[in-house]
Amino acid sequence: MIQTTIELLFQGITLGGLYGVIGAGLALTFGILRVVNLSHGEMITIGAFVAVGLVTVMPALPIALVLVGAFAACALIGGLLQAAFVERAMAFRDPMVPMLVTFGIAVILRNLLVETAGADLRGLDVGGIAQRSFQIGGMSFGALPLVTLVLAVAVFVGLSLLIRRTAFGREVRALSDRPEIAALMGVRVKHVYVKVAALAAGFAALAGVLLAMRASVSPYSGVSYLLVAFEVVVLGGLGSTRGAFAAGVLLGVVQIVSSRFDSNAGLLYVHLTFFAILIVRAISGRLS
Amino acid sequence: MDRHMNLILLAGGFAAALAGAFVFEPGMLFLLTEVMVVLILAQMWNLLAGFGGQVSLGQQAFFGLGGYLLFLGANSTQIPLWVWLGVTPLIVGLLAVPLGLVVFHLKNAYFAVGMWVVAEILAAVFMRFDFLGGSAGIVLRPGGASMTMNPERLVFFIAAFGFVAIIVALRLFLKSTTGLALLGMRDSPDAASACGVDVRRMHLMVFVIAAMGCAAGGSLYYITTLYISAADAFQMNWLIVMMFVSIIGGLGTLTGPIIGTLLFIMIREAMTSAGFSGGTYWIVMGALAVVVLLLAPRGLWPLIRDFHFRKTGRVTR
Numbered sequence: 112m113i114q115t116t117i118e119l120l121f122q123g124i125t126l127g128g129l130y131g132v133i134g135a136g137l138a139l140t141f142g143i144l145r146v147v148n149l150s151h152g153e154m155i156t157i158g159a160f161v162a163v164g165l166v167t168v169m170p171a172l173p174i175a176l177v178l179v180g181a182f183a184a185c186a187l188i189g190g191l192l193q194a195a196f197v198e199r200a201m202a203f204r205d206p207m208v209p210m211l212v213t214f215g216i217a218v219i220l221r222n223l224l225v226e227t228a229g230a231d232l233r234g235l236d237v238g239g240i241a242q243r244s245f246q247i248g249g250m251s252f253g254a255l256p257l258v259t260l261v262l263a264v265a266v267f268v269g270l271s272l273l274i275r276r277t278a279f280g281r282e283v284r285a286l287s288d289r290p291e292i293a294a295l296m297g298v299r300v301k302h303v304y305v306k307v308a309a310l311a312a313g314f315a316a317l318a319g320v321l322l323a324m325r326a327s328v329s330p331y332s333g334v335s336y337l338l339v340a341f342e343v344v345v346l347g348g349l350g351s352t353r354g355a356f357a358a359g360v361l362l363g364v365v366q367i368v369s370s371r372f373d374s375n376a377g378l379l380y381v382h383l384t385f386f387a388i389l390i391v392r393a394i395s396g397r398l399s
Numbered sequence: 400m401d402r403h404m405n406l407i408l409l410a411g412g413f414a415a416a417l418a419g420a421f422v423f424e425p426g427m428l429f430l431l432t433e434v435m436v437v438l439i440l441a442q443m444w445n446l447l448a449g450f451g452g453q454v455s456l457g458q459q460a461f462f463g464l465g466g467y468l469l470f471l472g473a474n475s476t477q478i479p480l481w482v483w484l485g486v487t488p489l490i491v492g493l494l495a496v497p498l499g500l501v502v503f504h505l506k507n508a509y510f511a512v513g514m515w516v517v518a519e520i521l522a523a524v525f526m527r528f529d530f531l532g533g534s535a536g537i538v539l540r541p542g543g544a545s546m547t548m549n550p551e552r553l554v555f556f557i558a559a560f561g562f563v564a565i566i567v568a569l570r571l572f573l574k575s576t577t578g579l580a581l582l583g584m585r586d587s588p589d590a591a592s593a594c595g596v597d598v599r600r601m602h603l604m605v606f607v608i609a610a611m612g613c614a615a616g617g618s619l620y621y622i623t624t625l626y627i628s629a630a631d632a633f634q635m636n637w638l639i640v641m642m643f644v645s646i647i648g649g650l651g652t653l654t655g656p657i658i659g660t661l662l663f664i665m666i667r668e669a670m671t672s673a674g675f676s677g678g679t680y681w682i683v684m685g686a687l688a689v690v691v692l693l694l695a696p697r698g699l700w701p702l703i704r705d706f707h708f709r710k711t712g713r714v715t716r
Contacts, residue, residue: 147508149456199693207454210508211646212692214456218639218685222678334635338519341512345505379523382516389513393504 127363189312
């Protein structure tokens with residue numbers, strides 16, 4: 112009983128780490144660009160499909176290189192979209208315009224993926240690592256979830272260091288606090304925006320590859336992942352990487368535990384948890 | 400002048416809806432009913448986002464709820480289908496009140512995506528529980544018996560006349576004190592609030608009306624298909640349609656969404672008959688929406704209107 116609980120918790124925490132990563136990407140764009148990027152979910156699926164493509168062409172490719180490839184491809188796409196479209200939309204006074212533009216981009220990307228890759232569910236088979244597991248005290252832990260967790264922690268620590276310790280991070284923080292003054296001080300605003308968008312898309316791709324290894328992925332998966340990312344941001348708070356990680360873990364554990372008791376409910380209990388917390392916050396006035 | 404215009408609209412709409420219901424063959428009526436439903440949905444999204452300033456990405460929740468409540472109600476009671484058609488929007492309107500009080504705690508983009516989560520919850524609930532139809536969906540069997548009549552003529556008439564009535568109601572509403580308060584609130588919430596407009600109450604009112612309209616659209620649409628499933632009723636595409644159509648045509652105008660809907664249906668029918676897949680069609684619509692947002696964020700109709708004004712010096716509405 113205790114063993115099952117611990118195994119479930121372990122699975123939940125590893126899944127939650129991934130949810131934290133996709134939430135962190137969304138929070139990054141919202142915190143700095145002030146744009147809720149609704150094409151974030153599509154970056155997750157595209158990352159997964161790039162990985163599927165890479166593995167199909169080169170079956171012997173190590174997983175680290177697959178991750179690097181997916182990261183690079185999505186960072187490129189995310190940066191280009193920011194430079195070509197979102198940047199222009201951000202010039203309008205109404206903050207809803209860039210959000211609606213990213214929604215339009217999401218619809219285009221999703222259907223492009225359907226047209227090129229087909230609408231089927233696909234798994235990502237990276238060979239040995241998916242089956243490998245190890246035993247501690249009679250409990251079995253998969254190697255893949257462990258890799259996932261390590262990667263999630265690495266992303267969070269890396270992001271934190273990048274924002275707090277580097278010159279780029281200083282520009283990002285300055286832009287997030289006082290964009291006008293940062294611009295006056297010589298921060299090249301558009302360049303920073305493009306880099307931030309690329310980084311967020313890259314993180315989404317990493318999470319997408321690992322999510323595709325756990326379960327399968329279809330061009331329509333992006334929508335559910337986007338909503339999970341959004342819930343992570345709302346629950347974890349903007350600009351708090353630790354909050355995003357905690358919220359991701361909460362939702363991940365809810366999903367794993369609920370699917371154990373009610374296997375065909377999908378993300379129902381995850382969404383319900385989010386909504387319940389929202390109601391509590393609304394009543395207690397902590398949210399406004 | 401304006402009162403006459405409204406009466407003419409109502410009378411003309413009534414006559415046209417009646418004539419259309421008798422003249423067209425069933426296949427055409429099915430398409431035209433869908434057009435009317437999209438027009439109603441677009442006008443509701445436009446009311447919420449364009450006039451009320453609340454962008455919601457979850458209006459498909461009310462659309463699906465409208466369809467489902469009608470099917471569940473009509474199938475399990477002896478109350479006639481057409482009574483349920485009138486009652487369903489009222490029930491959905493009542494449900495929207497507590498929902499609005501919760502989701503209004505989320506602002507702007509958070510509100511938009513929060514509503515989307517609500518729609519996903521409803522989809523999952525209807526998919527999950529068998530007494531709500533489950534993943535198999537529900538066939539329309541009013542009072543437990545199969546449909547004995549073909550509903551498309553009556554449904555088309557109700558949808559077409561209903562749409563005209565909605566337009567007239569919106570015209571009257573926007574002229575009223577409440578309507579002016581709404582426009583003031585959209586343009587500057589703080590200033591409107593300082594002038595004594597109860598922003599929260601106005602938001603809730605618009606939210607409830609839009610919910611009722613979307614529910615009515617769902618009820619009407621699914622009577623013609625005779626079958627409803629959660630995967631179809633709560634799908635994103637309903638939202639995408641009402642949103643793109645309003646944005647492309649012109650948010651915050653009554654004519655814009657009509658132009659957008661006509662474009663939407665024409666492009667779709669043209670592309671389908673030319674043999675393009677559904678995916679290609681959505682790519683085209685998405686691209687059109689993005690281009691309009693970037694080049695003319697007010698939409699096509701204000702563009703046409705301004706052009707006409709510059710040519711002739713006359714204001715058209």
